[in-house]
Amino acid sequence: MAAKGYKIELGAYPPSTVVEADAIVRYLGMRFTFSGSRRTVGPFLRIHPEHIKTVDGLRFMVDPWGNAYRTEAYEIPGNSQVVFFVWSLGPDGEEGPVPFPRVKEITDPRDRDNIANGRLCWLPGQAVDVPVHRDEPPSDRE
Numbered sequence: 001m002a003a004k005g006y007k008i009e010l011g012a013y014p015p016s017t018v019v020e021a022d023a024i025v026r027y028l029g030m031r032f033t034f035s036g037s038r039r040t041v042g043p044f045l046r047i048h049p050e051h052i053k054t055v056d057g058l059r060f061m062v063d064p065w066g067n068a069y070r071t072e073a074y075e076i077p078g079n080s081q082v083v084f085f086v087w088s089l090g091p092d093g094e095e096g097p098v099p100f101p102r103v104k105e106i107t108d109p110r111d112r113d114n115i116a117n118g119r120l121c122w123l124p125g126q127a128v129d130v131p132v133h134r135d136e137p138p139s140d141r142e
Contacts, residue, residue, distance in 0.1 A: 002045035013073035
């Protein structure tokens, strides 16, 4: 919801953490004042101080294991829809060579404990956003 509010107010999603490592705190966790006016927007996300870690002057929002959350705004090929993903590298703090939301099938053991708000699932001829939660194995009913 924070990223969607940012997009509504400013016209685009915030940069991904691949582009700017501290993007969550810098863009979603701060108030902006437009130059030449008194209009302010944000913060779009209230971050408790215990969930912020400073490294080399950059402030990161961290998961329960102390790892920085990752984000990416991704345009679905052949469809002008843009989806915004937030994910954690999980307890092991590792990720495979492909950014987790773009993984078609989890084959890299480093991705097995990652947790995401969603993941691109590629079906024949289309892409859809499907909710994913990675800290429990799927049940027999799924």
